[in-house]
Amino acid sequence: MFYPMYRIWPLILLGAFVVPGMRHVTGIEIYTPSEVEAVNGTNVKLKxxxxxxxxxSPQSVIVSWNFRPxxxxxxxxxxxxxxxxxxxxDGRFKGHAVWSGDIMxxxxxxxxxxxxxxxxxxxxxxxxxxxDVHGSNGEIVFRVVNKASLSEISILALSVGGACGVILILLGIFVAVKFYRKRRMNNDIELHAREHEWKDPTVW
Structure with missing residues (x-):
């Protein structure tokens, strides 16, 4: 069974419009950290x-950074x-913000x-x-603090380091006690041998 061409052409034209439109729905994707913390007076990179x-290309890309207090x-x-x-x-960021990216x-x-x-x-x-101008923006919650706070990784490193330190101290104590006992045992054996020599009646 064959369909007349006047019934097929509308479907072909509709597909020509729909398919190209489906290719461009992805848009541009932007990736930033959700939070950044910096010590007052230091330099920090906003990734x-x-x-x-x-x-x-440098000619096709436009970058805008904005700040919301x-x-x-x-x-x-x-x-x-x-x-x-x-x-x-001008403004609060004059002399503070510099480019550190690479478009390519x-x-x-x-x-x-x-x-x-x-x-x-x-x-x-x-x-x-x-x-490609459609897509969400990247937002970074920025905090300036007087002292750097310990991250989870730093806390974990300190915990592991402390545990290793305690183990080394206990190992050192164990080795020292064992050495002391061995030395004391050798001294006792030598002392007993001398006492036996003094008390032996066959020795003149």
Missing amino acids: CTFSSSHPV INSGTDESVFYYQEVPYPPQ RKDASITLHEVPPTFNGTFICQVRNRP
Whole structure:
């Protein structure tokens, strides 16, 4: 059974429109840590990487970093990249934000120098790779502290190191006690031998 061509052509045209549209629904993906903590006055790198379904080049990628202070809904511009880096010329981030990314490696990171407490808030990394401009942004909750807090890895390392130290101390005590006992036993044997020699009536 054959279908007339005028019934088949609409289906072919519909497929031509639907299939290309299905290829581009993925959008651009951005990856950042959810939280970053830094000591007051130190330098810290804000890591932001991305993936795109289109070829990447310095001419096609646009990077925008913004900042949202605590208890404020207004975003501030931190850094901008389009073919070349554009560091901030005014505001709280002037002289503090520098480019540390590599577009060809899909890295859009920046580094903050000498961070003050006024940097507490949320940093937002936005990357667009034309024509791939759809996708969510990366957000980093940033905290400036006076002292570095111990991470879980540091606590684990200290615990393991402490346990190894205790084991070494106990091993040293065990070896010392064993050596002392052996030496004392040898002295007792030598003393008994001398006493026997003194008491032997056959010895003149």
